[in-house]
Amino acid sequence: MIPSFIADLTRNQSYDQDNFFLIAGPCVVESEDLVMEVAERVSGICKKLGIPYIFKASYRKANRTSAGSFTGIGDDNGLALIKKAGERFQLPTTSDIHAHEEAAMAAPYIDILQIPAFLCRQTDLLIAAAETGKVVNVKKGQFLSGPSMKFAVEKIRKAGNDKIILTERGTTFGYQDLVVDYRNIPWMQEQGVPVVMDCTHSLQQPNQTTGVTGGNPQLIGTIAKAAIAAGADGLFIETHPNPAVAKSDGANMLQLDLLEPLLEKLVKLRKAVI
Template sequence: MSAPNDQTIIAGQPFGRRRLFFIAGPCVLESRDLALGVAERLAEVAHGLGAPLLFKSSFDKANRTSLGSFRGPGLDQGLRILEDVRRQSGLPVISDVHAPDQAAAAAQVLDVLQIPAFLCRQTDLLQAAGRTGKPVNVKKGQFVAPHDVGPLAQKVLETGNRDVWLTERGFSFGYNNLVVDMRGLAIMGQSGCPVVFDATHSVQLPSGQGGCSGGDRRFVATLARAAVAAGAHGVFMEVHPNPDQALCDGPNSLPLDQVEALMKQLLAIYELINGGEA
């Protein structure tokens, strides 16, 4: 079995183990205007900092706590919005796929396909995503130990796709809480895959508000800085212009106006840790 790629060029930008990169955007596609506004601001920030960045937003959140929670516009409309985002902002785009039959259609628009944490062991889904030939970002489930990510990656690699990323998003710690073991980033990195740290879902309190998840965004920056110092190759952040009004994951989302300052800090930490290679 061939080893995973350590670097992938997407839309002319490097994403992988050799340079810190970012994934950012609203949790879910609330509207075309919101998505475009956030993407255009993120593009400005990324260009100003010289940082590779993927725009992330979900066309469907199929794993919401409550049946009545907002899920998004769905596959067809969501992909049209993401296609507009890609064209108008110039940013590459990533979104979740929840079923094998979504993968081929999503790959027509997405630059990277993402596997949700709750579905990270679903063989048919992982292999359908792998067979598209697009990079696949597998979010490690809250129930999966860092040393058990190898088989997840292998399910994609078996398709001949070598562009596999692994994302840490916190481990279940009792009820309605998550904890991040920074040693896990190094352990996951032994797979050879680029390792991403999901700084906003890691401060989530799953089902912590009864019918929906809570969170504590005060610790997003703290954990993100620690993760980059511990060797993360990428940082994932859900961001929103007004998190308290967000239709999904507002409590753990970072305000859009705080993103640039945090990215500057993370790039500086990465440069320090890696001897000037940013």
């Protein structure tokens, strides 16, 4: 079943109550054209397949490897475009925040505040996000086990917010690779929260000497299918019409044209395992 607070956010959409939900969009707001194209196309695919959909784009990328990496088009501009896409296509939206003062700034524009994996233990950030009353999606740190995420959940609940999502995004394996431990999905679900599988960032190859993170996007389908089989409540997929020219994380995003055939398979798999 779709979690109640996700069902509330997606109440304008028609979907199968037994389906997984999808968080998807480009890594970062590059332009209005990109935001609108991705939101419209993914929304259409999800309507066709009965998948509740949440549009995702970062208004700012704060955790870049190189000082020369693209970080965004400005906070106000980025947030305004995310909100515009949500209103135009009647979609809930999400973006990541990086410091406690960003929570109140971003909350009027988006429905879900995403906490980056590297910041999942930042108490002031978690509390500030919780106090907005918005849904809070915390990505599991690459350095943490699934069971240890109970402390992030406790911090948010003690701040008076029970609308929590946890996202698995892989675990550090050496200096330049990640692996996915699918035990983390049921382990994190023990906290009574929905668990999402990040199918793109879990395939990153960080710490490249070029200053640009690598990736293995050809394995996105593998990660997604295994997550659905393991009982994930939702999937997170970053997608772009042409990842080769994307301004952030192009090495691990799914080409937009490949999204529909992948989701078709995942919907069939979901029906087989529930």
